[in-house]
Amino acid sequence: MTTHPDLGLVAVSREPSADGCCAPDAPAMTESTAAEVAAVAKALADPVRARLYAHIAATPGARVCSCHMPEQLGVGQSTLSHHLGRLVAAGLVDRSQAGRWAYYTARTVPLAEAIVAAATPPTTSPRD
Template identity: 50%
Template sequence: MSTTVGLASVGADCCAPPAGDAALDPATARDIAQGFKALADPTRVQLLAIIAAQPDGEACVCDLTEPVGLSQPTVSHHLKILVSAGLLAREQRGRWAYYSLRTDPLTELATGLIRSRTAASA
């Protein structure tokens, strides 16, 4: 049986309880949310894109301030958030820190919700 609410059609199974193993576990949900939270700032997305575009796949913090138009401490703060979220790797070389993209966490972030959706429909 189906009833119409406005323009949407709602089936009788719309309120069925979700399959227990199809939902994300709390730890995975937290990890995914942390990644999305880190990407919720346009400057951080821009920093990731700049680093990804580098020929050697890494960038010094000193090279990232001018493209985003922010001071070094502010850029370092954004980079720290991206490192904490697991999206960037940081390597200290003398006085400067170099950052490189960690592609596995980005792939996991992109596919995390899709995997849970696929498991729910299986």
């Protein structure tokens, strides 16, 4: 049995079945990794949260103030607060308070980044 710690995968060797069909040495995801993947997928399954995460993640290393998000994303403040709370609870963003405003920073979550990258249309630059 071999493991891949970054992905939470465990490779299990299997003998071929009696009918001669192969049983590949396929990696199996650990239960704890599966729970983490499910939490990220559940948090990003809502379109508003997916847009919020993409918006915050598009500003790497910088804080995004919640004051402009309702206008930019076309959602009400209470809806925004609810969905930001879910992203914080899922560990996808960090929240900090400065005065009356809350600021959000995307955390490095490879699965979430891959989902958002796959759903984001590529930017094209004009050719010279």
